[in-house]
Amino acid sequence: MADDDRLSKERQGADNPAAPALPSTTAPGAVRVRPGTIQLNADRSDDERLRLVIVNAGDRPIQIGSHLHLPDANTSLSFDREAAQGFRLDIPSGTSQRFEPGASREVALVALRGRRRVPGIQLKPAESDEVDRG
Structure with a gap:
């Protein structure tokens, strides 16, 4: 067997008796999940969602x-930044x-919680006074 093939199999755990077993679901620190799927941001209303190109x-x-x-994303990205105010990727x-x-x-967006403001990533002059005051 070539060294590259052997290393590849070892990385995958094939033919490797020292490969770790799957974690127990009853051991301390185990993660147990319910069957089924999770829908992200399922509690969000239509006005808290947006689609943009x-x-x-x-x-x-x-x-x-x-x-x-x-809106604070790289300026080489072209999209309606005004419409995206207070939103992040969903x-x-x-x-x-x-x-x-x-x-x-086209991407799905979801509104930020709270005041929908994130000061400090790209501080605009109009925001600086408000941030300084807390």
Whole structure:
């Protein structure tokens, strides 16, 4: 067996007696989940949802994370920033969406909770006084 094949199988756990077993569902710290699927942001109303087309007009790939206030995204992304005020991507926490150069994609957005404000990512002059006052 070639070294590359052997390493590949070891990484996958095949033919590797030292490969760890799946964690027990009764051990301390175990994660137990109910059967079925989870719908993200299921409690959100229609006015807390939005769909927009985003185009990467730049020459490099751009990723947008799950919690980024969308209007503060890279300026090479072309979309209706005013409509996106107070919104983020409607994707699982900790994930992101990648936009290749020239790519265009319709995305689902969900409103931020609370005041729908995220000061400090790209501080605008009008916001600086308000942030300083708390």
